[in-house]
Amino acid sequence: MNPAHRKPSNPFAVHPLSVSSAIGYEIHEFLAWEALLLDSRRYSEWSALLAKDLAYRCPGRPDAERSYNMSLWHLRKQPAVAVTALTRTHRFVSNVIVTHGDCSDDFVVASYILVNYSHPEDADTKAFSVDRRDHLRRASNTFRVMGREVRMGHISPETRELVGLL
Numbered sequence: 001m002n003p004a005h006r007k008p009s010n011p012f013a014v015h016p017l018s019v020s021s022a023i024g025y026e027i028h029e030f031l032a033w034e035a036l037l038l039d040s041r042r043y044s045e046w047s048a049l050l051a052k053d054l055a056y057r058c059p060g061r062p063d064a065e066r067s068y069n070m071s072l073w074h075l076r077k078q079p080a081v082a083v084t085a086l087t088r089t090h091r092f093v094s095n096v097i098v099t100h101g102d103c104s105d106d107f108v109v110a111s112y113i114l115v116n117y118s119h120p121e122d123a124d125t126k127a128f129s130v131d132r133r134d135h136l137r138r139a140s141n142t143f144r145v146m147g148r149e150v151r152m153g154h155i156s157p158e159t160r161e162l163v164g165l166l
Contacts, residue, residue, distance in 0.1 A: 019107065024096070027143065029142045031111060034046060038091060039089050055146070056150075076157055077138050086127075092116070096110070097110045108136075109132075109136055110131075132148065132151070134148050
């Protein structure tokens with residue numbers, strides 16, 4: 001391959017407007033739909049959006065000793081246990097930037113997620129934000145999440161259960 005045409009290792013190293021605005025809109029709507037499914041606790045519908053061989057990473061902060069990694073098995077089993085105690089959870093998806101992946105039906109997506117939630121025993125709401133990178137693939141009339149990397153600051157014990165649902 002001609003070096004001038006080689007893709008950079010960071011897909012966002014070049015201007016990301018390599019996809020049409022229609023595809024960018026579809027992907028933003030897909031991410032908003034995914035957030036709505038999670039906020040509505042419709043986990044079986046949400047789970048259907050994930051590829052069976054999903055690669056999911058949630059590394060710790062660069063100065064942390066360990067990364068927090070989660071398997072797809074843990075992701076699919078977790079919601080019934082972890083989120084039932086939460087009364088309200090809202091995920092806000094913003095700053096969505098889309099570029100092409102390795103083929104025409106693959107997309108690399110950068111976004112920010114703001115999660116706002118409240119617990120029944122706590123009158124205060126809590127919020128945290130994450131930087132997310134997704135690998136999406138078009139599948140029929142929707143997309144599948146093939147890979148996801150979530151980067152966030154400190155992962156406190158009370159929010160650790162939510163990490164898989166970002």
